[in-house]
Amino acid sequence: MASSCATDSQLLLSQHFRAQTMMKGRLSGAQKGHSLLKKKAEALQMRFRNILGKIIETKTLMGDVMKDAAFSLAEAKFASGGDFNQSVLQNVTKARIKIRSKMDNVAGTNLPVFESFEDGVDQYELTGLSRGGQQMAKLKINYKRAIELLVDLASLQASFVTLDNVVKLTNRRVNAIEHVIIPRYERTLAYIISELDELEREEFYRLKKIQEKKKQARDKAEKEKAALKAAGQLKEEEGRNMIVDDNDEDLLF
Template sequence: MATVHVNPTRMELTRLKKKLVTAIRGHKLLKDKRDELMRRFLDLVRENKALREKVEQGIAAANRNFVLARSVMSDEVLNVALMAPKQEVTLEMETQNVMSVEIPKYHYKTRTSDANDIYSYGYAFTSGDLDSAVKSLSDLLPDMLRLAECEKACQLLAAEIEKTRRRVNALEHVMIPEMQDSIRYITMKLDENERSTQIRLMKVKDMMLEQAHHYKEKMQ
C-alpha cells in the first residue's frame, strides 16, 4: 500500500504513471552520468598519480642541485644571482565543462620566447649545479600546472559523483518505489470500486427483474 496519501482517482493514476516514466528515464540518465563521471575520474586519478611522482622527482632533483650549488657558492652570491629574475610568467585560467562540472584549465605565457632568459645571472661566478636546478624547475612548470588541473578536477568530479550517486539512490530506493506503491494502491482501489459498482448494478437489475415478475403475476 502507498506510504503517502494519494487520491484514488483515474486522473491521479495517469499523473503518477507519467511521473513514474519520467523518473525511470531520469534514473537511467543519472546512472549513465555517474558511470561516465567515474570513468573520467579514474583516468584523472591515474594521470594525477603519474604526474605527482614525476613532479616530486623533479623537485627532489632540483633541490639536490641547489644544495650542491650552495656548497660551492657563498650565500651572498647565491642570493644575488636569484634576486632579480629576468623571465616573467603570466598564468591564465579558463574552464571546461565536463558532464556539467566546470574543470579549470591553466595556460601560461612567458614574457620572452628566449629559453636562456630563465637564467637571471652571469655564468662567471655561479655553479653549473645552479643552472641545472633552475632548468629543472623551468621544465617542471607545465607538469606542475597539469598536476594542479588534475587535482582540482578530481576534487570537483568526486563531489559531483557523490551528488549524482545520492540522486540515483533517492530515485531508485525512495521515489520510484513510492510511486509504484501509489500506482498499485490506486489501481486496487479503482478495481475495488468498479467491482462494487458492478455488484450494485447487478442487484439493481435483479430487483428490477423481480419487480417486473411480480407485476406480471398480478396482471395475470
Template sequence: MNENRYPVTASLFMLKEIKHRQEQVNRGYQLLKRKAEALRIRGRQVASELASTQAILGHTLREAYITLAAVKFTNGESNALVLENIGQAQIRVQRVAENISGVSTVSLLAVEEDGIGDSFRYAGLGAGGHRTGEAKKAFREAVRILVKFASLRNSCILLDEAIRTTLRKVNGIEKVIMPKLRNTENYILTEMDEREREEFHRLKMVKAKKVKTRTRLLLRQSSSACGAGEAKEESGDESPAPLPIRRHSIECLTGILTCTSTLSMTTESGDFKPVCYPHNWDDDDLLF
C-alpha cells in the same frame, strides 16, 4: 497506517499523470546512471595521471634542488642577485574551463612568455654559467609539472564530489521515488477495480429488485383475473373467458415469491445473480 505512496485520488486522470511521471523518472534515472558512469571513467583517468605526475614531480624536484646546490657550490650564495633582478614573470598560469558530463572543472596550463627578457642569462659566466642554466631549466620543468599536478588534484576533488552527488540522486530515485510511484499506481488500480465491482454489484441488485417487483405485479394481476373468472362462473354470466394464463409461468412466478433468497453469492468472484427467472420472458423484460 502510512503507506509508501503519494496522497492522490483514485481516478483515470491521476493514473495517467502517475504513468507520465514514471516515464520521466525512468528517463532521468537512466541519464543519471550514464553520467555517473562517465564521471567514474574520467575520475579513474585523472587519478592515474595524478599518481604518475606525483611520482615525476618528486623526481624533478629532487634533480632541481641538486642543480641548485651545485650552483651555490660553484657561484656562491646568489639570493641577493635574484631578489634584485625580479621583474615580470616568465611563466604564467592559464585557466582552461572543461566540461565533463555536465560537471564544470578548471584545468591549469603553464604558459611561458617568450618576449620577456631574462636578467640571469649572463649570470655566473665567469664561474660555471652552465650550472645556472641547468638549474633554471630544472626549476622551469618543476614548475610546469607542479602546475599540472595542481590541475589534476583540483579536477580529482571536483569529480569525486560530483560522483558522490550523482550517486546520491540515483539511489534516491531508485530507493524512494520509483517505489512510491509504483505503489501509487497499484493503489489507483486497486481502488478503481473496487469501485467497478461495487457498481456492478449495485446494478445487479437494482435489476433483481425490479425483476421481483414486476413478478409480484404480474402475479397479482393473474390472481385478480382468476378470481373474477370464478365469480362470473358462479353467477352464471356467460361472458367471454379471460385470456388463458400459462401454467408454467404462474408456477415460476410462485417459485420466485417463495424463494427465501433471490440472490446467491459466489465465494470466488463476489457477484450476485438471481436464482429464479420466468421462462417465457423476453430479453426486453429483463432490461431497465
C-alpha cells in the same frame, strides 16, 4: 437515489483514473531520471579514476624532477662561486611563467583546469657566461619543468576534489531515486489500481442488483397484467414506442 449513487461512483472512478495517470507519469519520469543520473555517475567515476591515475603518475615524476632541480641548483651555486639568489630576486620585475585557468565540462560538471605559459623573454639569458653557464641553463630547464609539473598537479587535484564531491552527491541522488522515490510511486500506483478494481467490482455489483430489481418489477407488472386480463378488465396492448419506452434493460459488459 440510484442516479445519485451512480454519479458518485463515476466521480470516484474518474478521480482514481486521473490519479493513476498522474502517478504513472511521475513513475516514468523518476525511472528516466534514475537512468540519466546513473549514466552521469558512471561517466564521472570513469573520469575520476583517470584523474587519480594521473595524480599518482605526476607525484611520482615530481619526486625525480624536484631532485634534479635541487641538484642542479647546488651545481650552479658551486660553479658560479657563491649564492646568486639575492641578485636574481632584486632584479626580477615580473614573472615570465604565468598561469591561466579554464573550465572542462564532464557530464554537466565544470572542472577547473590550470595551464602554464611563458610571457616575455628570459631576462637572465646571459647569466653565468663567465662561470657556470652550462649549469645555469640546466638549472633553468629543471625548475621550469618542476613549475609546469606543479601546475599540472594543482589542476589535477582541484579537478579531483570537485569530482569527488559531485560523484558522492550524484550517487546519493541515484540511491534516493532507486530505493525511496521509485518504490513509493510503485506502492502508490499499486494502491490506486487496487482501489479501481474494488470500485469496478462495486459498480458491477450495483448494476447487477439494479437489473435484478427491474426484473422483479417487470415480473410483478406482468403478473398483474395477466391477472387483469384474466378478469377482463384490461384491453389489448398497443404497439410499443421505442422512443418513449424507458424500460430497457441495463447491459453489463
